[in-house]
Amino acid sequence: MKKLSFSVILSIFIILAFRLPSFSQEGRGQGRVFGTVKDENGNPIERAKIVCESLQYNLTLNSSSNKKGNWAIVGVGSGMFRLSATKDGYLPSETQTRISHFRNPAIDFVLKSVESADVHQAVQVGEASRQLFREATSFYEDGKYSTALELFQKFLEENPTIFQVGINIGNCYREMGDYEKAIEEYKIVLADFKAKNPNLQGNEEVAIVLTNIGETYILMDDVEKGTPFLEEALKIFPNDNALAYNVAEIFFKRGQIDKAIEYYSLSSQIKPDWPRAYLRKGYALLNKADYNGAITSFAKFLEVAPDDPEAANIEKVISELKKMKKD
Numbered sequence: 001m002k003k004l005s006f007s008v009i010l011s012i013f014i015i016l017a018f019r020l021p022s023f024s025q026e027g028r029g030q031g032r033v034f035g036t037v038k039d040e041n042g043n044p045i046e047r048a049k050i051v052c053e054s055l056q057y058n059l060t061l062n063s064s065s066n067k068k069g070n071w072a073i074v075g076v077g078s079g080m081f082r083l084s085a086t087k088d089g090y091l092p093s094e095t096q097t098r099i100s101h102f103r104n105p106a107i108d109f110v111l112k113s114v115e116s117a118d119v120h121q122a123v124q125v126g127e128a129s130r131q132l133f134r135e136a137t138s139f140y141e142d143g144k145y146s147t148a149l150e151l152f153q154k155f156l157e158e159n160p161t162i163f164q165v166g167i168n169i170g171n172c173y174r175e176m177g178d179y180e181k182a183i184e185e186y187k188i189v190l191a192d193f194k195a196k197n198p199n200l201q202g203n204e205e206v207a208i209v210l211t212n213i214g215e216t217y218i219l220m221d222d223v224e225k226g227t228p229f230l231e232e233a234l235k236i237f238p239n240d241n242a243l244a245y246n247v248a249e250i251f252f253k254r255g256q257i258d259k260a261i262e263y264y265s266l267s268s269q270i271k272p273d274w275p276r277a278y279l280r281k282g283y284a285l286l287n288k289a290d291y292n293g294a295i296t297s298f299a300k301f302l303e304v305a306p307d308d309p310e311a312a313n314i315e316k317v318i319s320e321l322k323k324m325k326k327d
Contacts, residue, residue, distance in 0.1 A: 085109035
């Protein structure tokens with residue numbers, strides 16, 4: 001394959017250098033993140049609290065769902081964020097994802113009522129336990145994690161068959177900075193899931209637990225341990241394009257370009273109309289000097305998002321790559 005001339009390389013570098021957005025002050029920016037909140041039957045949940053918390057800055061943004069279950073948060077900078085949805089009477093749900101200044105995939109939360117948390121055994125929870133859970137959730141939302149931890153633990157003691165509450169316990173430990181204890185709690189929940197049904201394929205809750213384990217290892221700067229859990233989460237529940245994208249980003253930063261391309265491709269297969277995966281895959285292919293592949297991926301990005309703020313710069317990159325091929 002023909003190598004890029006120095007002038008072409010310099011031109012592309014300048015284009016990309018001016019394209020790259022800097023982190024906004026304290027995590028704020030022009031990004032928008034949105035989605036829905038529904039119950040396990042697909043019914044919209046109104047007035048669920050949405051919390052968007054930056055993992056890099058001291059920034060927390062809030063929203064709530066409307067009558068149709070829709071929610072949105074604007075003014076978000078780029079980077080890693082933790083998003084959660086809570087509502088009295090329901091088990092909370094959360095996810096971590098990378099948010100861009102530009103278009104982001106929808107984040108759809110499914111909340112299970114406390115009464116139906118253990119779907120298989122149809123456990124009924126008394127009013128006192130429901131109130132205990134609501135109090136624990138409220139303390140968690142207010143950042144009082146040690147108090148929330150005590151209440152979640154008490155709830156689990158009183159309702160041991162609702163082992164999924166161990167996820168909440170793990171989340172409390174994680175927020176308190178006790179990552180090893182958080183992972184221990186997540187793994188207990190994972191073992192309970194396996195004991196209940198060894199066939200984990202398609203189980204979104206299991207995928208969430210695995211994702212939590214993987215991301216907590218990454219918070220500990222142990223990417224080697226964390227990545228396999230994220231990969232396993234995708235194998236079990238291969239419908240999460242944001243997770244596939246985040247795994248690709250991890251591989252890209254580690255210099256494992258082939259694996260990054262694999263997961264960027266998976267992200268775009270899951271959600272073909274989301275442009276970000278095509279854009280990042282183009283950069284990865286460019287990194288491998290696969291210029292034809294980069295042109296194809298960038299062109300797909302422009303096809304899906306012709307009005308994206310980055311479109312003009314990507315058109316220039318494509319033009320420079322095509323000039324190189326003619327020389």
